[in-house]
Amino acid sequence: MDKKRLKNLFQQLTVDEKIAQTVQLNGSLVAEYDVMNTGPMENLGLPEDLNIYEVGSIYNVNDFQKLKELQEKALESSRLKIPMLFMSDVIYGFRTIFPMPLAQAGSFDFDLIKEAAEVTAKESYLNGLHVLFSPMIDLVRDPRWGRVMESPGEDVYTAKRFAKSVIDGYQGEISETIDEDHVAACIKHFAAYGAPEGGREYNTVDMSNQRLFNEYLQPYQAAIEANTRLVMTAFNVLNGEPASGSKWLNRDILRKRYGFDGVLVSDHAAIKELIPHGYAKDTRDAAVKGLEAGVDFDMMTAIYAKELPELVKEQHFMELLDEAVWRILELKNQLGLFENPFRGLDQANTGEILTEKSKEIATALVEKSCVLLKNQGALPLKKDQKIAVVGPYGNSHLTIGFWASVSGNPKDAVPLKEGLLAELPEEKLCFARGYNMFDSYDAFGPLKAGIELLNGPIEAEEKLLTEAKEAAEEADVIVFTFGEQFLESGEGASKAHLGLPEKQIRLLDELKTCGKPIVGVLYTGRPLILTDIEDHFDSLLLAWYPGTMGGKGIANLLTGKANPSARLAMTFPRSEGQIPIYHAQLSTGRPLTSDHSDRFISKYRDESNEPLFTFGSGLSYADFEGTWQTAKAEKEAITFDFKVKNLTEIAGETVVHIYLKQRPASIVRPVRSLVASQIVSLGEHEEKECRVQLMIKELQVYDNYGNTIDSSGEYQFELDVLGKKEIISITL
Known part of the structure; x- marks a missing residue:
């Protein structure tokens, strides 16, 4: 549907029809189906006059026959024949289940990760799904948090590459539409959800803006640059505001700073949870804060459905509602649902689920x-x-x-x-x-x-x-x-x-x-x-x-x-007392190598400072070594040339890491941070010349206000091949 026709459709919507579009319900309310429920399932208190077959989206129904029935009922109920969106918690595979994301990230084979995502997208498409609630790209540095399994781990570079690979695999080459065999990605959870205090689920997050801009926001920004069509809000408090009610986070950072123009969906009941957070006094106030923050879909509560009819009598809230509904309709249009409401459903059971090819990709991963x-x-x-x-x-x-x-x-x-x-x-x-x-x-x-x-x-x-x-x-x-x-x-x-x-x-x-x-x-x-x-x-x-x-x-x-x-995409501590422990920790003024006495340095008295297995650990049956050749800075990129040699008679491949070690710097930087990787395959005793390019913009750092800091100066880069390390310096 072209924009003119879509605009015409939008203008025909009544206020009640618009509000219905902002409601997202769990499939258990409309279908007898065993679904994953990740929040309260009590009576939602939806308005009696709300026809649930007119709501904008249903999630976690994965049976194509039930989805087809739901879409038929939705089209029967909708005066303007607006189809439902079907979303699901498909995280690392629909029927072909791949290794969990934290494992995938450790492969550093981002092309293979993309192939796996393409399989997931096709299987999901063939079962009638439109949107997947993944990838989760929250940076995580505390293994006490159970959701580390869904994450690409502790490293900024790895999370950014992982995000782009999965989104590209899900969505394909987007122009105006998302093609057949593909689905829309919904990244989560915006923002900094992976840093809850004490590693406790749903707990508060508190960090400096310098860390937020330089580390935790980076994977989300990479995902938005990869054109993710949806973002999910987080449960946590950040800078004193629950993420789902933060105008600064969702409007100033997500939409204005990063240019996100897609659909923002709350996590399960997150808008209602503004009340127990102590941020909203009642359901009306929660609706105000959610809508003003730019949250388009209210997942699994009656907040928008009950409170918006009165709120939108004020012009300000009517304009905000129109923004949300337009974004939802645009997403449905990108998926081609107005032309084909049964997208993927008419091809179900074609033998493309759990194919031999998908098993081969899964085995390789x-x-x-x-x-x-x-x-x-x-x-x-x-x-x-x-x-x-x-x-x-x-x-x-x-x-x-x-x-x-x-x-x-x-x-x-x-x-x-x-x-x-x-x-x-x-x-x-x-x-x-x-x-x-x-x-x-x-x-x-x-x-x-x-x-x-x-x-x-x-x-x-x-x-x-x-x-x-x-x-x-x-x-x-x-x-x-x-x-x-x-x-x-x-x-x-x-x-x-x-x-x-x-x-x-x-x-x-x-x-x-x-x-x-x-x-x-x-x-x-x-x-x-x-x-x-x-x-x-x-x-x-x-x-x-x-x-x-x-x-x-x-x-x-x-x-x-x-x-x-x-x-390893995430460090294994020696004890819980070391947590959080990760490879890109900031330098301290009193490191183990300082001139101070043994007592007055940054160390534990009863445990080593070192983890049991650090990020990047991993062995092979072969042995490899790497040597720097040159590093050359040009206008926009640094070109690294190096050699990798197989020292054994066993063929294999190795993941080469390049780390930045910048000292001094305009702000305190991590002891080392990963900036590039490459997989090198070698036969017995084979040696290869390799090249990696690093965009200089990837070296940018930010102050507490999100402003870039001058990046000129001397940089050291460490070549790491199976733990064998070499340094090369370059001045920018």
């Missing part, structure tokens, strides 16, 4: 996302070894993670056992559960029977331990699968303690007494505290939540069919 944290020769496994695979993840389908349950099916997931049997002789493999992943299934309610079927019955821990030790005694090497079960990470899963359950530690201690090499395979949605058990492992592979093809990809890595290359 598993191989490139699992991080080899330690290897003292126990990996890769050999075909003539007798291997005891101990731990419930050895034969579990529950490896897709918390958020994948919205649209994914754990039955699709390839367990590690299946992957290993495809690569190793069956007679050389023995599997023992070792411990119960769950102490009971009561928390699953109606899903209890299905989870038990997937995971097996709860058994006596003593019996499982005995069986595991007997299997280990007969083996040449032990593969110990351990970590969190999937409900321990995700929204609402903040934890004060990040250690392993006692039963896992007890089993590991018993296995250690067998005197056999132990290979750890860690399944988790967040960094954990492994300090006391790290020395139990001869080799340690971090699998994260690997998704549908996890078992195949991990088996390929364990057996050497694939060579690890991933790096």
Whole structure:
């Protein structure tokens, strides 16, 4: 529909029809469907005269037949035949579930991440979805927060690259419309939601504007430059204002400074939550603050529906309502819904869901996302070894993670056992559960029977331990699968303690007494505290939540069919007392290397300053080294030339990192910050010449008012190849 016709349609809307467009409801209110509810589900108190089939959007219905029925009812109910928008919490895969975002980011293969996003977009499109509530690009530096799994991690550069890759994969090449097989991206959560005090979900955020502009806002800005069509507000307070009611944040920064012209949607009930925040006195005041802040969609409350009819009698609020509705209609038009309200639905069940191609991409991303944290020769496994695979993840389908349950099916997931049997002789493999992943299934309610079927019955821990030790005694090497079960990470899963359950530690201690090499395979949605058990492992592979093809990809890595290359996108602390700990920390006036006495420097008395595994950690079965050649600054970019050499007879690829180390600077800068990366593939003993370009604008820094600071001066850049580092200097 051209703009003239769209404007004509808009002008025909009544006030009540406009208000209905700003309402977004959970699918459970309109369809019998098992959906993810992430907020209060009590009676919303919607106006009696509001026809829910006339609202602007429904979310978290992922069944294409139900969506088709909903759209039919919406068109029947709408005087002007305005279709509904269908949105969903699809975070890292629709039916083909990819490794969780924190794992994907560690691959640093942003082209492959984009391919995975394209698969997710196509599967979502074929099931009638229009908008996905992802990517989440909140910078995170506190692993106590359960939602770190959804994030690209602690690093600004990584989050920016991840955001663009996913948005480009979802939306394709946008001109005036979003093409077939693509969907609109909704980035979240604006802003700084990933820095809650104490790592506690929904908690307040307090930081300097200098940190906000230079670090936490950067990934959102990159996403807006990539043309994301939607932004979701955050639950948190920032600078004394709840994000969903902040005019400064949403109008001055998001819209004016960054030029965002798309749809702004509240998170679940976030406008109503302005009241318990103490920022709004009642529902009317909440509606005023939400609309004045520029929030277009009120998700899952009756605030706009109840309060706007009276408010818009004032011209100021009528103008604000018109702004919101126009943006919503523009999004529907970009998706082509006025021409085809059943976009994607008429092609459902065409065999494009969970295809062999999508499985190949998922397997490749598993191989490139699992991080080899330690290897003292126990990996890769050999075909003539007798291997005891101990731990419930050895034969579990529950490896897709918390958020994948919205649209994914754990039955699709390839367990590690299946992957290993495809690569190793069956007679050389023995599997023992070792411990119960769950102490009971009561928390699953109606899903209890299905989870038990997937995971097996709860058994006596003593019996499982005995069986595991007997299997280990007969083996040449032990593969110990351990970590969190999937409900321990995700929204609402903040934890004060990040250690392993006692039963896992007890089993590991018993296995250690067998005197056999132990290979750890860690399944988790967040960094954990492994300090006391790290020395139990001869080799340690971090699998994260690997998704549908996890078992195949991990088996390929364990057996050497694939060579690890991933790096950590988030630091593993040595203890909770170090948190927050991350690689780009600011310099202190009294570092460990200062001339002050040992007592009066910045250090812990009872713990190392260093993490157990820092950002960027990750090994390979091969060994590589890098050497600088030249660094040349031109008008808009710096061109880096360097060589990378494979020192072994094992082919593989390595992720090269380039870090900035700027001292002195006009403001205190991080000790080092990642500014570029490149994946280099090398055959045995091969050497390659490589080139990376860095745009000088990427080196800009901001003061507390968001103004750029003079960036002239001397810069040092560190080339990091598997922890081997070289420095080169350049003056701008």
